[in-house]
Amino acid sequence: MMFTRALLLAGLLGAGTALADEPPATYGQELQGFAYPYTLHHYRFESQGQTLQMGYMDVAANGKPNGNTVVLLHGKNFCAATWETTIAALSGAGYRVIAPDQIGFCTSSKPEHYQYSFQQLAANTHQLLADIDVKDPILLGHSTGGMLATRYALLYPNEVQRLAMVNPIGLEDWKALGVPWRSVDDWFARETKLSAEGIRNYERTTYYAGRWKPEYDRWVNMLAGLNQGPGHTVVAWNSALIYDMIFTQPVxxxxxxxxxxxLLLIGTADTTAIGSDIAPKEVKARVGHYEQLGKQAAQAIPHATLVEFEGLGHAPQMEEPARFHQALLSWLNTPQ
Structure with missing residues (x-):
């Protein structure tokens, strides 16, 4: 019934707004048509009474293996594919690398009905890793993937070798700080209107402190192409459910x-704060300050190392990959 209501709302809203620029390619409901940088595999499993599948890349060490596996957990407006340069850097350093797409995202299933929680996504990922014989992984989570990595580490503390997070969201509780709650219907209405131009403008302002590089357009068009494709309604509905999960389940x-x-890898110019676009001015002014949030998180986490990238934004691994990977590999190569 909820999904039927979503379909009716989609009809009222129309098929989404036209893209301001040249329309990007459109992709299937599970991102069919978009080329991933490494071989894409699919893991089928049962969850909440339905058969689902997770797309994932499993990249072997390039050169001499060091016996360790890094699991990469993507963010809300990202996919496993956006880890492309990090996969190459880690594989080149001897790590096996697993990069899954979570349920509701990218190449994975978009169920019409799903009770989203970080615990559920962590359990799905845990099942995948068991299926492909990954034990004691190193977790690296970006953005929303940082919230998921934290939840995974809390659920399976004896099965996580190390934890690293790149500009994780959820370093503060937005609702407790006064950011207004949005209903799932309101999130859905917002998501049905996504366009490449809107995504680009949001990311330029919030993620990259007003800067932009042409190579970011590939990822903008990936996201817009998924949202504008034939599965746009169910893609938007899952996105709405995921935003509600993010907002209501702080870690x-x-x-x-x-x-x-x-390890906390923090671009200090990031201003990401879910829901701040509808927050009162005084609330918006006090959320999303990563130059402070990174330091606060490092103090709260018992065995934390903080690396700050002054002036970089939400995705330092994409803005300055060489600098980012040097910091990451230096920490990985240091005995703990």
Whole structure:
């Protein structure tokens, strides 16, 4: 019934707004038509009474393997494919690399009905890793993937070797700080109107401090092409459910419970704060300050190392990959 209501709302809103620029290619409901940088595999499993599948890349060490596996957890407006340069850097350093797309995202299933929680996504990922014989991984989560990596580490503390997070969101509790709640219907209405131009403008302002590089357009068009494709309604509905999960399931209060060595890689110019676009001015002014949030998280997490990238934004691994990967590999190569 909820999804039927979503379909009716989609009809009222129309098929989405026209793209301001030249329309990007459109992709299938599971991102069919978009080329991933490495071989894409699919893991089929049962969850909440339905058969689902997760797309993932499993990249072997390039050169001499060091026996360790890094699992990359993508952000909300990202996919496993956006880890392309990080996969190459880690594989080149001897790591096996697993990069899954979570349910509701990119090359994975978009169920019409799903109870989203970070615990559920962590359990799905845990099942995938068991299926492909990955034990004691190193987790690296970006943005929303940082929230998921934290939840995974809390659920399976004895099965996580190390934890690293890149500009994770959820370093603060937005709703407790006064950011207004949005209903799933309101999120859905917002998501049905996504365009390449809107995505680009949001990311330029929020992620990259007003800067833009042409190579970012590939990822903008990937996201816009998925949202404008034949599965746009169910894609938007899943996106709405995921935003509700992000907003209502903070992990910040449990940072002191993390027991493994943890690395925080923080671009200090990031201003991401979910829902701040509808927050009162005084609330908006006090959220999304990563130059402060990174330091606060490092103090809260018992065995944390903080690396700040002054002036970089939400995705330092994409803005300055060489500098980012040097910092990441230096920490990985340091005995803990």
């Amino acid at each position: 910040v209060y449990e940072f002191p419970q993390l027991k493994m060595p943890t």
